[in-house]
Amino acid sequence: MLRALTLAALAVPLLLEAQAAPTTTPSRIARIVITPVQKVVTAGDTLRLKAEARDADDRVIPGVQFRWTQTGARFEGSVSQDGLVTSGSTGTLPAAVVAILPNEPPTIERFEVRMVPGPAARIAILPAVQRLVPGQRIRLSAEVRSAIGDIRDDRVVWSSSNTRVASVNEVGMVTAVGAGRATLTARVGTVLQALEVQVLNAALESFAVEPGVTDARTGDVIRFKAVAKDAAGRDIAGLTPVWSISPGQGMIDADGAFVGYDAGTYTVTASLGNRTAESVVTLAPRDVRRPLSVVGRLPRTRFNTEEVWLHPNGEVAYLGSGGGGDVLYTIDISNPAAPFVTDSIIANTRRVNDVMTTPDGKYLVFTREGAADRRNGVVFASLEDPRHPKVISEFTEGVSAGVHSTFIYKDPRYGQHVFLTNDGTGALHVLNIDDPAKPREVAQWKTENRPDAGRTLHDIDVQDGLLYGSWWNDGLVILDVGNGIKGGTPSRPVMVSQYKYDLNALYRDVAASGGEGFIRGTHTAWRHRNYVFIADEVFPASGVRGAKDAAAGRAYGRLQVIDVSDIERPRSVAYYEPEFGGVHNVWVAGDSLYMGAYNAGFRVFEVSGELRGDLRAQGREIGHLNTADMDGRASNTAMTWGVVVRDGLAYVNDMNNGLWIVRIEPKAGVVP
Amino acid sequence: MTRRRGGGLAAAFAALVLVGGCRASAGDADALAPDPPSAPPRSYAAIVVSESVDEIARIVFDSAGARVVKVAPVGMSLIDPDGPHGVALSPDGQHYFVSTAHGLPGGSLWKFRSADDVPVGRATLGQFPATVQVSPDGYFAWVVNFNLHGEMETSSVSVVETSAMLEVARIPTCTMPHGSRLNATGTRHYSACMMDEMLVEIDTRGFSVARHLFLTQGKERGMAGAPPRRVASGADHGGHDMGGHGMEPPAPGDVSCSPTWAQPSPDGAKVWIACNKSSELVEVDVAEWRVTRRIPAGNGIYNLAVTSDGRLLVATNKRDQSVSVWDAATGREMARIRTSRRVVHGVAITADDRYAFVSNEGVGSEKATVDIIDLEALRVVATVEVGQQAGGIEVQK
Known part of the structure; x- marks a missing residue:
């Protein structure tokens, strides 16, 4: 299955350089005057900007062509070439105007547009207190939003209809005074929100x-x-x-x-x-720490190592290659201590990012990206002899941009399908593979009400007819592809719910250290019990300034535990974030979560029972292995991709150096 | 990460220096005859970008032969390819610009300092930015947003102010604008519309489309203004499929052009078009805005370059593993020269018109190459290996 890989991190430091364009004739433009001076627009509204160029004597220069452009916040708003600002959200929109005169160097004026929330439209009071006892004090908070849901920072005026029952001060602290009923009100301008409270006369016994x-x-x-x-x-x-x-x-x-x-x-x-x-x-103490030992190794350094997958017989592994790699390796792992390559498939690709077998072990599918003719897609192979797969078909129509991840799912009612990602459009494609020699597309689906730009589907998991799509900027998207909760089938996926979160706020520190425009998005998802584990892929926008090379760079990321006991209202309840490194692909089995954590190596966590809060802080980590190799493609540096677990062994792939076979050993006994 | 550890001279000198080569006369692509090495009269330098491995390679060709002297990384991502596609030098040579095809939300145009290959600026552009060229005054870079894998809809040409790297215009043109070039004075920009059978002319002063011209045989027609906007159909599938990208031959009876390059003549009077699908070289008279010649060309003619005197036209033949050299005046194919690798891509000609540097993408994990063709001897005189899927190429003047 996929356990896709992804984007990563900024390798090339970007230096700022003070310089001038080559000049022919000096520009006559001394300054550009932009109106209005106060560039403020309400979210959802537009603002027309105008400019004029003045010479050194402050005279208007005629015949100047102005070109407007935004220099950031592309997901939050836009600036048309003729100066119309359209605000799609709150925030700050950096922009510039370029004044052009023939045969003169362009003149540039940079500015920012403040995009502010619309007027207060509604107030929510939390917590929704109903009953108080005399003498009780509790602080209420008021969340003020505009009509389109933007949060405002207004000062709220609090009042009580009956201060002999309950009083409230200027910061929302309520004091229950005497028995009776009172209405507490939060007010911003003409917008009110009331909260009816009752102060009981019954004393607490x-x-x-x-x-x-x-x-x-x-x-x-x-x-x-x-x-x-x-x-x-x-x-x-x-x-x-x-x-x-x-x-x-x-x-x-x-x-x-x-x-x-x-x-x-x-x-x-x-x-x-x-x-x-x-x-x-x-x-x-939770006391779950256990030693890890390396049982076997298969170093790979010709290309980057990509996805690992095991045949259902447990004796054969398949290993992808990337960074120019066109090889899918077949590896005999019947003796985990001595894995060896038995065969390989060379494909028209420069990356085999993902591979997965059918549940019966008769076929496999792998992805192609970077084909010489740019006709990418997926390849199907017969596993009549699992050690020697034979290509039987491929599928490229509509996905020639490349396929990053796939997931095979068999439903007795609807047959066997492969769900795959489209690198070009960010859409989900569904192929029926009842006959893998003749795959046929039965559906496409993509997130709506958004531009194509920035839509990326990175990873897919399907369990019990529900598809968990890691849709990058759009977060976790859950689709009914046969579960029935929404009447969906593989040929007609139906949206169930979405968990979208503020990636910019979550990784504010990454922007602070590496600049805006960094890579971050929902990268992988795995359903287990009542949780979906989602992991972000995060890399800074630039390399480490002054560093010799990209080895000084690092990944970031957070794993979130999403409670889906109410599948239509997913909510985040717990998280894990390494001190150094990222979170990439996960595998969950029983009470253990296994993770390839990029620079942070291979990690194993205990995830039994209910989950809440910071998993790392509460000592749920079972073990850690630094999968670095002095002879790797990058020396002595781990870039752990993911893991497949089978029969007590973890098959861990590291992009820099190949396959690791790891055992989580029993707890060390006490030696008298 | 590892794919970026190139950058040192070790990688550079590991590249092969092959001198010798292949020569063939027109229509005789298989007649290969090794020739003795010939030393160039002076030193030449070129820059080539490799799409699959995010590398910029600097090549020197002098009396010691041809070799890669430096490999520099380009791109944002350590793991996924950014896909450098086009490269162009500023007129003063102080900087060069590289378009990268992939990214979120779109591709980018990077600005590098020539002295040390350090990136000093970047502008986010549209989907799959490809061919790039800097205006003669150096103020603007012109980049086509090829949008190879997006919706089947009108795409654009981006104009980037080069000192601050600000995109000052995104001019809607056609579906899949591809190989593009400015005329010598920089007043007109020409791009080929691969999926619309069109040549589009932009007035660079007004940042607007001036004219367009249909190129399909039998349907040639010049029109004023911009072509009609094409919007993705709701019935269309999620993305059009341009698999092949110049590698697929036409179906029987298909006379479509599928233009992949527009090359103005040095005097600006003509524009030559590479009709990739029909394997034709089409000549357009700029003043009359009509097709004046259709010349049978190599299989999958793809990119073009012209000598500064306008005498020779050099074309890469993507499906034929060859390069054609034409007499531009007569339309005679003077030579068809076999290249060292398959999937022939870009071509750039030295300022003295003596050599053509040709990039060959290669297939799968095989290394790409740059062949250096002597335009007097009409043969390959040197070949160097570079990173996989070499595309855009530029020679230093």
Whole structure:
């Protein structure tokens, strides 16, 4: 399957150079005057810019041609060549105008357009408190948005309809004063949002946190509940306690879900008015660390190493090549300690990025990019003898730009299909391969309501009739391709849901260190239980300034755990981010997640139970192997791509140096 | 990463220096005869870009033979190819510009300092920027947005201000604008529309299309203004399929041109068009804006270059593994010279009109080559290996 590879990182440092264009006649233009002076536009609106050129005596120069252009924020807005700014979102749009006179050097004026949210249109108050007890204090926050959903930073004016029941100060701190009902209001201009609250007259007879005392491990999610009872011993429902933990090495949600990162004893406190209740939880180290050992090696250095895949018989592996590579290797792994190449397929390609077999092991498909005739696509081979695959067909129609990733999925109702990515359009193509000698396209699908530019489908996973597409700027997209939840089939994929997140905000530090325009996007996805693990591919926009070569560069990235227990409302609940390196392809089996993490090498994590928070901080890493080789194509540098796990062994491929066969050993025993 | 570790002289000198070569007369592509090496009268230098490995190779050809003296990286991505396609020097030689085909959201035009091959600027352009040329005054670079794999719709020609690397115009032209050149004075820009059977002329002062001309045999017709905009059809599949890119012969009965290059004559009176599919060289009279000659050419004629005196026209024959040299005045093919590798791509001629440097992409993992053709002897006199899929090539004047 795919476990695609991707983009990577900026290799070439870009130097700034002060210089002038070759000149013939000096320009008469001394300055360019742009109007309006205040370049501010509301998101979703347009702004017409005008310019005039003045000479050294501040006289307007006639006959000047002005060309307007934007120099950034291409996904946020546009500037037409004649100076019309169209704002598609909030932010800052850098732009320039170039004044041109025949036979004179162009004159350039750079400027920025501020794109601001539209007027406040709605306010949301959080948390949605319903019932309070006398003396309770809780802070409300108000999120102000424009009509199209842009967040504003207005100062909110708070008020209460009955301060004898509940008062609220200028920062939203509510104090429940006495029994009764009150309406709390957040106001920005004429926009109001009310919150009806009730202050109970029943005094709390008891208040407790359950469970009381708990023993667990770091990383375990413990759901605490605040239980309040009246004098009659009845539960008082609908209260909203404030949760806190001490010490702070962990997190607790507003719903009382706690996870601790460090071993030790934590006090979990719920407060409700002047009543507080505590629970104590003692966390032991997760203690999942295990040694790794290298069982076998097959160094490859002629080309970059790309995808690895195992035949269902477990005795044969297939290994792609890239960076000019036109070879798919067949490797005998019946003795993992001594893998050897039994055969290879040479194809019209310069990259075999992905390879996968059919579930019955009778066929394989691999991808082609960089064909000499630019007719790329996918190739099918018969595995009558798995050690000696024979090409039987290829498919290129409509995907000649190249195919990066594929996934084969068989559904008894709809047959066997291969889902593949189109490098040129970012579309999903679906081929029926009931007869792999005659693949035929049955569907295409791509994200809508967006320009083609910037649409990239990088990786595909299909489980139980649901396709999980890693759609780069568009995030994780879930399609029904036979599950039935939305009536989809392989020949008619139907959108189920999307999890899109702010990549620019997430990787702000990458932009800060390497400049804007960096590479970042949703790169891979893997469904396991009620989670989808998605990993981003992130590389800076430029190499390390002053470094000798690209080896000084690095990848970045974050793995997110997306809770899809409600498949139509995916939400991010946990994450992993290496200190150094990226996150690339993953493999999840049982309670373990295996990862090729580029510069960060090969990593294994324990992902049992409920997941929440920072997986690295809570000690879920089982093991790490630095897959560097002094004789690699890049010396002593890991660029770990991914992994396939079979029969207790991890088959790990490193772009720089080939295949590693790794065993996760049992925990070391105590030696008396 | 590793594919970028080139850049040192070790890689450079590992490239082969082959002197000898192949010669053939017109229509005699298989008659290969090795010739003794011939030393050039002076030193020449060229730049060639390799699309599959993101490399820029500098080539020197002098009395010691031909060799790669430096390999420099280009591109954003360490892992995926950026795909350098076109290369052009500024008139003063201080900088050169490389178009890279791939990227997010589009391709790019990179500006390199010639002294040390360090990138000093970049502009994001449209889909799959390809052929690039700098205006004679050095102020603007003209780049076609080939859009090889996008929707079947009108694409554009980008104009980039070269000091600040700002795209100042993106001029809609036609579907798949390909090989393009400015006339000698820089007042007109010509590009070939591979999927629209058209030659498009741009008024460079107004940054607008002045005229277009249909090239299909029997349907030749010149028109004023820009061609009608072509919008992707909803019934169309997700992307048109231009697999082949000049490598596929026409189907029986297909007389379409599929133009891949437009080359103005030095005096600006004519534009020669490479009809890649019909394997014809088409001559257009600029003043009358009509086709004046159709000349049978090598199989898959692809890129063109003309000597500064306008006497010789050199064409790469992509499907034929050969280069043709034409007498531009008479239309006589003087020689068809076999190249060292398949998939012949670009050609550039030295300032003294003595040599043509030809890039050969090669196939799969085989190295690409640059053949140096002596335009007096009409034979290959040197060959050097460079990174895979060599395309754009430029000689230093």
